[in-house]
Amino acid sequence: MELLRTRPPKERADAARNRAAVLEAASRLFAEHGVEAVSLDQVAKEAGVGKGTLFRRFGDKSGLATALLDARERALQEAILSGPPPLGPGAPDAERRVAFVEAYLDYLLDHLALVRMSETSSPGARYRVGAYRFWHHHLTILLPEAEDPAYSAHALLAPLAAEQVTALLPELGPDRIRAGLARLARTCT
Amino acid sequence: MELLRTRPPKERADAARNRAAVLEAASRLFAEHGVEAVSLDQVAKEAGVGKGTLFRRFGDKSGLATALLDARERALQEAILSGPPPLGPGAPDAERRVAFVEAYLDYLLDHLALVRMSETSSPGARYRVGAYRFWHHHLTILLPEAEDPAYSAHALLAPLAAEQVTALLPELGPDRIRAGLARLARTCT
């Protein structure tokens, strides 16, 4: 018998079932038709729930995308907090910065359309979610010698916006982007 | 008698009249109620034209914003091409880069909501318009010693995205943003 509860114990059974159904339906539809081409009506219908339910659970389109990315995001955060260096603790700051931007770029390229949706539907979404705060805090800590670590961290995250990477990818290709980011991370004091 | 034609001679009189009416109405409504709160239906009604006309002329919401910003944008481009240094030609590259990011930030802070609308309604709009190409080309020229001038120019423009500045403004205030950008522009090789 399954007694393990990953969520706080107050989520009702029907709610959990619907949450899972929505995530699964969204994942399937996005994979099949592309993120852009799928409307939330379709997701709701495919999941067998009403539209109201979908919005109640996920707030808006960017919230749904964020929920779908949650697992991958957590994995990266784990690797940063307690994985092996240079991504995890133990390496010099500059190397950890480089490792971070490269790992984040990998994550981004793997899920570009979805991250883009999570950042762009709903204005300012990127900067509101907890994950951005996490990346920003991490980089701030790794920039103790900068004149304004908080600003430098934002400036290093700016070219990692999904919108920016999407626009630059056809022009420069992933390798130049990766190299440029690494240079930036190493030298940005 | 007015013989001066600023546009190529093929724009019909009614088209020109409607163009002006739309721009004036949009400008007035945005000033009065805020950019976010005004719908294009309202703009069309206020200008006394149909919706179809509005979209025919300006393509979409971001096109309308771009048209409203056109004059200010051109002024900045003029100053860069032929104004006095350090913004115009004559000063060392690093100083010109700093002058550019500061001047652009001023422009941005003056018209933040409008620029944001021009960049965010319609995905990828920021990178498609001619103006972005202009700024990018200008910075590329000013970064001859960078390992990848084209990428560095993009990276320096990234923290000048309206979305980013909007998010950082309440947290850091304009002065820290300005100082951080200037540092970045000076040292970004």
Add this chain to the structure above:
DNA sequence: GAGTGAAGGGGACTACAGTCCGGTTATGCC
């Protein structure tokens, strides 16, 4: 296992961006 309070469900509803096409008007030529 029946009652009860609250959380959840769902679909009709609104508002808005963007499209389309039949009718209209300006312009250039005779």
Add this chain to the structure above:
DNA sequence: GGCATAACCGGACTGTAGTCCCCTTCACTC
């Protein structure tokens, strides 16, 4: 000045994000 034609006009139409609120269903108590 009249005519042909191409450009333009405008509002009805579509599809989508997001809201609202009444009804259902769960979980907890006795």
